[in-house]
Amino acid sequence: MVFGCDYNPEQWGSDVWRDDVRLMRDAGIGLVALNIFGWSNIQPREGEFDFADLDEIIDLLHANNIRVNLGTGTASAPPWLSTAHPEILPMAEDGTTRYPGGRQAWCPSSPVFREYALHLVEAVASRYGAHPAVALWHVSNELGCHNALCYDDDSAVAFRTWLRHRYDTIDALNEAWGTSFWSQRYGAWDEILPPRAALSLRNPAQRLDFQRFSSDELLDYYRSECAVIRRHSAAPVTTNFMVTAHIRNLDYWTWVDDVDLVANDHYLDHRLPNPTAELSFAADLTRGLAKGEPWLLMESSAGAVNWQPHNLPKQPGEMTRNSVSHIARGADGVCFFQWRASPQGAEKFHSALIPHAGTDSEVWRETVALGRLMTDLAEVAGTRVESHVAILFSWEAWWAADGEARPSQAVNYLQQVHAVYSALRELGVTVDVVSPSASLDGYRLAVVPSLHLVSDDDATRLTSWVEAGGHAVVTFNSGIVDDCDRVRLGGYPGAFRDMLGVRVEEFVPVLPGDVVHLDSGATAGLWTERLTLTTADAISRYTDGPVPGLPAVTRNMFGAGEARYIATALDETALREQFRVALVEANVAIRALGGSGAVEVVRRASADRSYVFVINNSSEEVTIPVVGHDLVTKVDISQFLRVPAGAARIVRETAA
Numbered sequence: 087m088v089f090g091c092d093y094n095p096e097q098w099g100s101d102v103w104r105d106d107v108r109l110m111r112d113a114g115i116g117l118v119a120l121n122i123f124g125w126s127n128i129q130p131r132e133g134e135f136d137f138a139d140l141d142e143i144i145d146l147l148h149a150n151n152i153r154v155n156l157g158t159g160t161a162s163a164p165p166w167l168s169t170a171h172p173e174i175l176p177m178a179e180d181g182t183t184r185y186p187g188g189r190q191a192w193c194p195s196s197p198v199f200r201e202y203a204l205h206l207v208e209a210v211a212s213r214y215g216a217h218p219a220v221a222l223w224h225v226s227n228e229l230g231c232h233n234a235l236c237y238d239d240d241s242a243v244a245f246r247t248w249l250r251h252r253y254d255t256i257d258a259l260n261e262a263w264g265t266s267f268w269s270q271r272y273g274a275w276d277e278i279l280p281p282r283a284a285l286s287l288r289n290p291a292q293r294l295d296f297q298r299f300s301s302d303e304l305l306d307y308y309r310s311e312c313a314v315i316r317r318h319s320a321a322p323v324t325t326n327f328m329v330t331a332h333i334r335n336l337d338y339w340t341w342v343d344d345v346d347l348v349a350n351d352h353y354l355d356h357r358l359p360n361p362t363a364e365l366s367f368a369a370d371l372t373r374g375l376a377k378g379e380p381w382l383l384m385e386s387s388a389g390a391v392n393w394q395p396h397n398l399p400k401q402p403g404e405m406t407r408n409s410v411s412h413i414a415r416g417a418d419g420v421c422f423f424q425w426r427a428s429p430q431g432a433e434k435f436h437s438a439l440i441p442h443a444g445t446d447s448e449v450w451r452e453t454v455a456l457g458r459l460m461t462d463l464a465e466v467a468g469t470r471v472e473s474h475v476a477i478l479f480s481w482e483a484w485w486a487a488d489g490e491a492r493p494s495q496a497v498n499y500l501q502q503v504h505a506v507y508s509a510l511r512e513l514g515v516t517v518d519v520v521s522p523s524a525s526l527d528g529y530r531l532a533v534v535p536s537l538h539l540v541s542d543d544d545a546t547r548l549t550s551w552v553e554a555g556g557h558a559v560v561t562f563n564s565g566i567v568d569d570c571d572r573v574r575l576g577g578y579p580g581a582f583r584d585m586l587g588v589r590v591e592e593f594v595p596v597l598p599g600d601v602v603h604l605d606s607g608a609t610a611g612l613w614t615e616r617l618t619l620t621t622a623d624a625i626s627r628y629t630d631g632p633v634p635g636l637p638a639v640t641r642n643m644f645g646a647g648e649a650r651y652i653a654t655a656l657d658e659t660a661l662r663e664q665f666r667v668a669l670v671e672a673n674v675a676i677r678a679l680g681g682s683g684a685v686e687v688v689r690r691a692s693a694d695r696s697y698v699f700v701i702n703n704s705s706e707e708v709t710i711p712v713v714g715h716d717l718v719t720k721v722d723i724s725q726f727l728r729v730p731a732g733a734a735r736i737v738r739e740t741a742a
Contacts, residue, residue, distance in 0.1 A: 087413075087418060087419060087420075087460045087461070087463045087464050087466065087467050088116060088117050088382060088418065088419025088420070088421065088460075089113075089114050089115055089116055089117070089419070089420060089421070089456070089457050089460040089461075090115060090116060090117030090118060090119065090155065090419065090420075090421035090422070091110075091115055091117075091118060091119070091421055091422045091423070091424060091425040091439055092118075092119045092122060092385065092421070092422070092423045092424040092425060093106070093118045093119065093120055093143075093424070093425045093426075094122075094123070094424065094425075094426075094428070095120070095139065095143045096124060096127045096139065097428055097430075097431075098426070100139070100142065102426075103142075103143055103146060104146070106425065106426060106440075107146055107147060107150050107152065108150075109440065109445065110147075110150070110152060110425070111150055111151075111152070112454065113439065113453050113454050113457040114454070114457025114458060114460060114461055115152060115425075115457065116152060116153060117152070117153050117154075117155050117221065117222070117419070117421065118147055118152055118153070118154055118155065118425070119154075119155040119156075119157060119224055119384075119421065120140065120143065120144065120147075120154055120155070120156055120157060121140060121156055121157040121158070121159045121210065122157040122159070122161060122224065122227050123157075123159070123161055123162055123189070123227070124140065124157065124159040125159040125160060125161075125162065125163065125164050125206060126164035126165070126166075127139065127140075128140055128159060128206075128209075128210070129164065129206060129209075130164075130166075131166055132166060132167070132170065135209055137213060144156075144214065144217060144219050144220075145219075147219055148217070148218060148219035152219075153219060153220075153221035153222075154217075154219045154220050154221060154222075155221065155222040155223075155224050155384075155421075156210070156214055156220050156222070156223055156224060157224040157225075157226075157227065158203075158206065158207045158210055158211075158223070158224065158225055158226060158311055158315070159206060159210060160203040160206060160207060160225075160226045160311065161189060161190060161226045161227035161228070162189040162190055162191065162192075163186070163191060163192050163199065163202070163203075165186060167199075167202055168185075168186045168191060168192075171198050171199075171202075173196065173198060173240075174191075174192045174193060174196045174198050174199040175191055175192065175193065176190075176191065176192060176193045176233045176236040176238065177193070177236055177237045177238035177241070178237065179235070179237050179280075179281070179282050179283045180282070180283040181237070181282060181283065184233075188232070188432070189232065190231060190232040190233040191233070192233060193233065193236040193238055193240055193241060194230075194233060194234070194236060194241075194300070194303045194304050194307055195236060195238075195240040195241040195243070195244040195245075195303055196240050197240065200307065200310065203311070204310060204311065204314055207311050207314045207315065208314050211223075211314055211315045211317070211318040211319060212318050214319075215315070215317075215318030215319035215321075216318070216319070220319065220321050221321060221322075222321060222322055222323075222324065222347070223315050223319065223321055223322065223323040223324070224324065224325065224326070224384075225308050225311045225312060225315075225323060225324070225325040226307075226308070226311065226325060227325075227326060228325075228326055228328055228351060229304050229307070229308060229325055229336070230300070230301070230304050230328075230333075230335040230336045231328060231333060231335075234300050234301070234304060234335035234336060235296070235297075235300050235335065236280075236300070237280040237281075237282050241280055241303075242278075242279050242280055244299070244303060245278065245279075245280055245296065245299050246275045246276070246278055248299045248302060248303070249275070249278065249295065249299075250275060252295070256272055256273070256274065256275060259272065259278075260272055262291060262295075262570045262572075263289055263291040263292055263295075263570075264289070264291060264570075264572065265289070267289075268289075270289060280296055281293045281296050287490050287491050288490065290486070290489045290490065290491065290571050291570055291571045291572075293485075293489065293490075294482070294485055294486055294489075294539075294571050297335075297337075297482075297485045298337065298482070300335065301335065301336045301337045301340065301341075301481075302340070304336060305336075305340060305341055305344065308325055308341070308344065309344060312344065322346035322347050323345070323346050324345040324346055324347045324348070324349045324382075325345065325349070326349050326350065326351045326384040326385060327341070327348070327349060327350045327351070327372070327375070328350070328351055329350045329352065329368045329371050329372050329375070330351070330352055330353065330355065330364075330368055331355050331357075331358055331364050331368075331500060331504075332355060332357075334481060334484050334485070334500075336481070337481040337482060338375050338481065339375070339480075339481065339521045339523075341375075342375050342376070342377070347381070347382055348372060348375050348376035348379075348381040348382070349381065349382040349383075349384040350368070350369075350372040350375075350381065350382075350383060350384060351383075351384050351385035351386070351423075352365060352368050352369070352372075352383060352385070352386055352412070353385075353386065353387050353391050354387070354391075354400075354408065355394065356394055356396060356397075356398050357394060357395065358504075360508060360683075362408075362411070362684075362703050363504070363507070363508050363511055363683055364504065365408060365411055365412070366411060366415060366507075366511060366686065367503075367504060367507045367511075367519065369411060369412050369414075369415035369416065369417065370415050370416075370477075370507075370516070370517055370518065370519045371479060371519040372415075372416070372417075373415055373416035373471060373518065373519075374479070374518050374519040374520045374521070374524075376416065378416075378470055378471070378518070379416075379470070380416055380417065380418035380467065380468060380469075380470075381416055381417055381418070382417060382418065382419040382421070383409075383412045383417045383419060383420045383421060384421050385421060385422065385423040386408065386409070386412070386420060386421070386422055386423070387400075387405075387422065387423065387436070387437050388400070388405050388422055388437045388438060388439050388441070388449050388452075388453065389405070389437030389441070389449060390435070390436070390437050391436055391437070392432070392433055392434075392435045392436040397435065399437065400437075401732070402448055402452065402732075403452070403732045403733065404732070405449070405452055405453075405456065406452060406455070406456050406459070406734060407701050407702075407703060407732065407733075407734050409456060410459075410699060410701055410734040410736065411686060411699075411701050411734075413463065413466070413699070414471075414686065414688040414690065414699035414701065414736075415471055415516075415688060416470070416471045416690070418466075418467045418468070420456075420460065422438070422439055423436070423438075424436070424438045424439075425438060425439055425440060426438050426439070426440045427440065427441050427442050429442070437449070439453045440453075459717075459718065462717050462718075463717060463736065465695070465717075465738070466690060466697050466717075466736070468692065469690040469691055469692045469695065469696070469697065470690060470691065470692065471516060471518075471688060471689070471690050472516065472689045472690070472691055473516045473517055473518045473529075474528075474529055474530040474531065474672075474674050475510060475515055475516070475517040475518070475529060475530065475531045475532075475533065475669075475672075475674055476517065476518050476519075476520045476524070476526060476529045476531070476532050476533065477503070477506065477507060477510075477517050477518070477519045477520070477532075477533045477534075477535065478520060478521070478522045478524075478532065478533070478534050478535075478537055478548070479503060479519045479520070479521070479522075480521065480522050480537060480539065480540070482539050482569070483499060483522075483536075483537050483538050483539040483540065484499045484500065485539075486538050486539040486567060486571050487499040487536060487538035487539065487563065489571075493563075493593040493595055493613075494593075494595035494612065494613065496595070496597075496598045496612055497536070497563060497595070497612055497613060497655075499536055499538065502535050502536040502561060502563070502655070503535045503536065505535070505655070505658075505661060506533055506535040506559075506561060506661070506665075507519075507535075508658070508683060509658070509661045509662040509664075509665045510533070510665055510669075511683040511686070512662055512678060512681055512682055512683040513662060513665060513666055513669065513676050513678045513681075514676055514677035514678035514679060514687055515665075515669060515674060515675075515676065515677075516688050516689070517533070522537065522540055522541070522544040522547075522548070523541075523543070523544050523547070525547075526547070526548070526551045526556060529556070530556075530557060530672040530673055530674050531556075531557045531558070531559070531668060531669060531672040531674055532548060532551065532552075532556060532557070532558045532559075533558070533559050533665075534548065534558060534559070534560040534561065534564050534582070535561045535564075536561055536562065536563040536564055537560075537564040537565065538563050538564065538565075538566050538567060539566070539567050539568070539569065539571065540564070540565055540568070540569075540581050541568060541569040542568060542569075542581070545565060545581035545582065548582075548585070549581075549582065549584070549585040549644075551647070552585055552644050552645065552647035552648070552649050553585075553644055553645030553646065553647055554645065554646060554647065555645070555646040555647050556647045557647060557648050557649075557668060557671060557672035558585070558647070558648070558649045558650070559649075559650045559651075559652065559664070559665065559668050560579070560582055560585075560586060560649065560650070560651050560652070561651075561652045562579075562613050562615065562652065562653050562654060562655070563579075563593075563613070564579050564581075564582060565578070565579040565580040565581035565582040565583070566578055566579060566580050567580070568581075577589040577590055577591060578590035578591075578593070578615070579651070582649075582651075583620075584644075585642070585644050585649045586622060586640065586642050586644075586649050586651040587619065587620050587621035587622030587640065587642030587644065587649070588617055588618065588619055588620060588622050588637070588640055588642070588651055588653075589617070589618050589620055590615045590616060590617045590618075590653070591616045591617075591618070592615070592616040593613070593615055594613075594614045594615060594616060594632045594633055595612065595613055595614075596610075596611050596612050596613060596614055596631065596632070596654075598611075598612075599611075600631075602614060602628055602630055602631030602632075602654070603628070603629045603630050603631070604626045604627065604628055604629060604638050604639075604660070605626055605627050605628075605629050606625070606626040606639075606660065607660075608626065608656055608657055608659070608660030608663075609656075609657045609660070610628075610638065610654040610655055610656050610657060610660070611654075611655050612654070612655040613653075613654050613655055614628065614631060614632055614633045614636075614638070614653065614654050615633070615636075615653045615654075616633055616636065617633075617636055617637050617640075617653055618636075619637060619640065621642055621643075621644075622637075622640040622641060622642035622651065623640065623641050623642070624637035624638075624639070624640055625637075625639040625640060625641050625650075625664075626638050626639045628654075637653065638652075638653055638654050639651070639652050639653065639654075639656075639664060640653070648671065650664065650668055652664060662681075679708050679710065682704070684702070684703045684704035685700065685701070685702050685703065685704055685708050685729075686699070686700070686701040686703070687699070687700050687710065688701075695738065695739075696738075696739045697717075697736055697737065697738055697739065698710075698712050698714070698727075698736070698737045698739055699734070699735075699736050700727065700729045700734065700735045700736075700737075701734045702729045702730065702731060702732060702733050702734065702735075703732070704731060705731050705732075706731050707728060707729065707730050707731055708728075708729050709726050709727065709728050709729075710726065710727050710729070711725065711726055711727075712726070712727045712737050712739065713725065713739065713740050714737040714738045714739040714740045715737065715738045715740070716735055716736065716737050717736045717737070717738060718733075718734065718735050718736055719735070723737055
């Protein structure tokens with residue numbers, strides 16, 4: 087089990103370094119990320135490198151048996167580079183330049199930036215590639231966090247090249263983009279631009295392809311750094327993903343085969359109604375990216391962040407609970423940004439393992455305790471999370487569903503995904519979040535929340551699985567367009583119409599704040615449909631609203647399987663009830679404690695051992711039946727495990 091942190095020694099005098107390394111050993115820190123934003127320190131001027139400080143800190147960590155997660159330093163260009171080459175700066179969609187002073191002020195398509203960046207990577211990798219302290223390579227940092235979408239002329243050239251590879255001919259592109267609409271038909275590749283700001287709505291297929299291109303362009307950049315590193319080092323290479331609620335720029339399903347280890351950054355987002363539920367979702371999605379294998383939490387926070395409207399500190403024990411939640415859901419390591427809180431700069435009010443108050447603080451004491459727990463959890467490493475339910479999630483569907491011209495701007499893809507996830511979490515069900523192209527073998531229930539865009543192949547894969555005996559729940563706004571963002575004709579929900587046994591003639595959005603009622607006693611909002619049954623049965627119907635009497639929830643027997651359709655945004659209780667019934671019919675165990683999801687129960691197992699994780703985010707003690715040994719309290723459990731409010735327990739099971 088990895089326990090680690092980001093360290094920025096360049097922000098501190100060398101007299102602090104030795105104290106820091108001593109404290110790292112006291113806390114049990116085993117992996118330290120260095121040189122994440124080190125470019126201007128190790129290359130203060132063009133053609134001049136100074137590795138003295140980095141040499142010293144790496145050797146110091148190595149002498150204390152602390153491994154290094156070595157950054158390439160390319161995340162932000164130094165001022166001398168942007169001054170000499172302002173053409174590397176990114177352009178926003180309105181045509182204005184974004185200037186230095188923050189971070190990631192570079193265009194992913196800039197050949198000039200890439201030349202200088204790879205020169206830096208060559209220098210770093212050749213110097214430290216064989217250093218015994220380097221256990222992991224960290225390419226750039228949070229690629230695409232700020233600069234994923236660049237609209238300048240370099241991006242235009244790269245976009246055209248990408249489109250040529252995708253479509254081969256200009257006629258194929260015109261067909262895919264539907265350019266006969268609004269006289270947009272292209273006669274030559276050079277006529278195509280990035281989807282810069284326009285006077286009206288822009289071509290949605292063009293915008294979708296630009297999102298794909300931008301993700302691929304940064305992936306190509308990542309690969310170029312990897313190629314340099316691998317010439318000099320056999321250590322694994324990765325970069326930190328951002329599987330969170332507020333970043334959607336990169337399609338990580340296309341990235342995972344290029345990282346040696348899936349690593350994610352996650353911070354509680356207090357702008358959301360349930361931040362801990364989103365934490366669990368992000369962890370499950372990261373595990374899906376890792377294809378069920380263990381992964382690394384590369385960054386998390388000891389307390390408050392600095393970039394939300396209201397930056398709330400964590401309550402005592404919350405840092406530990408959050409960490410255990412990630413571990414329960416497949417992480418084999420937890421790292422923090424950052425080690426020591428900065429006294430200056432844009433992140434000076436971001437929390438750290440050593441806060442501004444120093445080591446005489448609750449945060450530091452909890453850090454030391456968490457380090458001991460991570461040591462005790464070594465035996466858990468390598469086990470896998472048990473799940474029989476899959477949620478199909480797609481960044482491409484997210485891009486398409488939240489585009490400019492859509493039936494209702496009030497409907498948000500990720501909110502619908504979170505609603506479905508929360509209902510399952512509240513029922514005590516652990517889910518895998520997988521790509522629509524993933525195999526569903528071994529799952530008992532597949533959940534498809536608002537999958538607006540789906541390819542023909544992926545739709546066929548799901549329907550064939552249901553026809554062979556699988557159970558599925560599909561929610562509204564699914565299957566509407568293909569992978570060119572082209573509407574499937576003949577009635578909604580398009581790709582899933584036959585499987586669901588329904589046909590929808592028209593969407594009928596519900597205005598925000600308005601409520602419709604169902605004959606089941608449930609309420610709903612946001613969305614209704616003019617839906618008719620073909621082979622399905624109605625489970626419930628509307629009693630009022632814009633489509634009274636029409637079906638709201640349906641059930642269809644399809645081959646040897648069953649598919650349910652939820653054609654509206656049900657209230658939380660009703661949505662949870664629909665999933666309770668679907669889970670029972672799919673033979674999936676429900677083990678809710680309290681029904682709110684505040685108490686999480688997750689199992690990790692291997693062929694010869696299993697562990698039950700209980701994370702009590704509630705304000706009351708809970709009791710669950712389990713037999714085994716608690717790795718947290720070091721107590722044997724003979725029948726019932728009691729978990730105090732705000733605590734986490736991990737039990738090595740001796741009986742199921």
